[in-house]
Amino acid sequence: RRSPHRSLPSSSYSSSSSSSSSLASLPAYAMASASFRSQSKSSLAASSANDPSVLGALVPPVLPERDDTRIAMDVGYLNARDAAALDAELMSSPGFSLEQLMELAGLAVAEAVYDVVVVDDDGGDDDGVCGNRKKKRALLVCGPGNNGGDGLVAARHLCHFGIDATVVYPVRSSKAHFVNLVRQCEDLGIPILDRVPGTTNTNTTTTAIEADEGGDDDEDDDNEEDDDSHYDVIVDAVFGFSFRPGSEPREPFASAISGMMDMRRRLDGSTILVSVDVPSGWDVDGDDGKTMTTTAANLVPDVLVSLTAPKPFVKSFRGRHFIGGRFLPPALAEKYGIRTMEVKMDRGDDSHRETLDPGVDSDDWAAQYQEYLDENVVQAGIDADIKDEEVDDWTVQYAKYCEERESEFFGTNR
Numbered sequence: 001r002r003s004p005h006r007s008l009p010s011s012s013y014s015s016s017s018s019s020s021s022s023l024a025s026l027p028a029y030a031m032a033s034a035s036f037r038s039q040s041k042s043s044l045a046a047s048s049a050n051d052p053s054v055l056g057a058l059v060p061p062v063l064p065e066r067d068d069t070r071i072a073m074d075v076g077y078l079n080a081r082d083a084a085a086l087d088a089e090l091m092s093s094p095g096f097s098l099e100q101l102m103e104l105a106g107l108a109v110a111e112a113v114y115d116v117v118v119v120d121d122d123g124g125d126d127d128g129v130c131g132n133r134k135k136k137r138a139l140l141v142c143g144p145g146n147n148g149g150d151g152l153v154a155a156r157h158l159c160h161f162g163i164d165a166t167v168v169y170p171v172r173s174s175k176a177h178f179v180n181l182v183r184q185c186e187d188l189g190i191p192i193l194d195r196v197p198g199t200t201n202t203n204t205t206t207t208a209i210e211a212d213e214g215g216d217d218d219e220d221d222d223n224e225e226d227d228d229s230h231y232d233v234i235v236d237a238v239f240g241f242s243f244r245p246g247s248e249p250r251e252p253f254a255s256a257i258s259g260m261m262d263m264r265r266r267l268d269g270s271t272i273l274v275s276v277d278v279p280s281g282w283d284v285d286g287d288d289g290k291t292m293t294t295t296a297a298n299l300v301p302d303v304l305v306s307l308t309a310p311k312p313f314v315k316s317f318r319g320r321h322f323i324g325g326r327f328l329p330p331a332l333a334e335k336y337g338i339r340t341m342e343v344k345m346d347r348g349d350d351s352h353r354e355t356l357d358p359g360v361d362s363d364d365w366a367a368q369y370q371e372y373l374d375e376n377v378v379q380a381g382i383d384a385d386i387k388d389e390e391v392d393d394w395t396v397q398y399a400k401y402c403e404e405r406e407s408e409f410f411g412t413n414r
Ligand SMILES: NC(=O)C1=CN([C@@H]2O[C@H](COP(=O)(O)OP(=O)(O)OC[C@H]3O[C@@H](n4cnc5c(N)ncnc54)[C@H](O)[C@@H]3O)[C@@H](O)[C@H]2O)[C@H](O)CC1
Pocket: 086, 087, 090, 101, 102, 105, 143, 144, 145, 146, 147, 148, 149, 150, 238, 239, 240, 241, 242, 243, 244, 245, 247, 248, 249, 250, 253, 276, 277, 278, 307, 308, 309, 325
């Protein structure tokens, strides 16, 4: 078993496994049949440990073994001004809506998180999202802008991926889209807290802002999570490319940032910190790795998910790096000096699941059972040798067995 954020890639990353199972659709029980196919995913490599003391210093590169899923870093960098301009252009020219962009961004974040905390932790062999493995837990700390929105979207997808997500959202936006994103999380049973568990609430502005913005006052003290809760991953979605590094982050976000760092210390390396687009409080355009604000000086993520393209600070980032967000038409990519990447579809089951047509391609045992039913149950009605009670007995048992199998596949996500 490999440590997900300190590992080099396996040379045989492409080993894949697939499995399929099915439940026969039987006339008496109308069982849904399902087949789950999954493939192992490759890992991207950590090029060196994330020791803050070496940040910005010259670190000899650790050359990874060949891994075709890594892309060269000559994809181009987007400074903060261009990132904002490109964002605006994506909405005006190809006509993307913010909702669309954010959905793709948040999905990319959720998939990267899933890769790191589930797939790689399972030794690269994912045997089904809804299998029997222990649920991983994710804490998503969301800020006031669109970076926070990416976090809210990611929380929803992670929940659908079978991960226990908890959101920290200290200042809720009153914009309709954000209200909906929160609602969608709540509908999935995702707790929405107003502070990072284990921190005291230094936030004196939240209530006022929420009241101003018509927020839900009942939620103000909503921090029911146990302060000692363990999270396998913390997602930092507090600030993105619009953070102004000239001043320190204001409350309650300063506390959210230090809360993430404290929790990481408390969990003593057993949690992975993933930053969305920019480690919150870092200088987006600072490429020497030393220009983050004091508050964020020790916020050094293990994993970064750049959206659209890496920002200049990435040159000094030493962790695992993913690029997400597939929105760029070639003309815009060229204009902003970005090389778009071809996304490898080696997982194939993120947004959809294949089901087996009942009886068409069913597993052996199901086909055999169906055959058995055809021969025996049909006969049961006319064959006096098989007593009704006996039929009831084994049908009940079989229905129970099917339910158990089904819940294995679907987990608690039904
Ligand atoms: N095309 C893409 O790549 C997309 C990226 N997305 C994500 O959006 C963010 C950028 O979002 P934006 O709303 O412009 O800003 P931020 O979330 O970075 O936060 C701005 C927020 O922070 C406040 N603020 C700024 N400086 C400070 C400070 N010193 N102290 C306290 N608060 C501060 C400011 O007032 C705003 O409220 C990008 O990084 C991506 O993550 C989109 O989701 C989709 C398209």
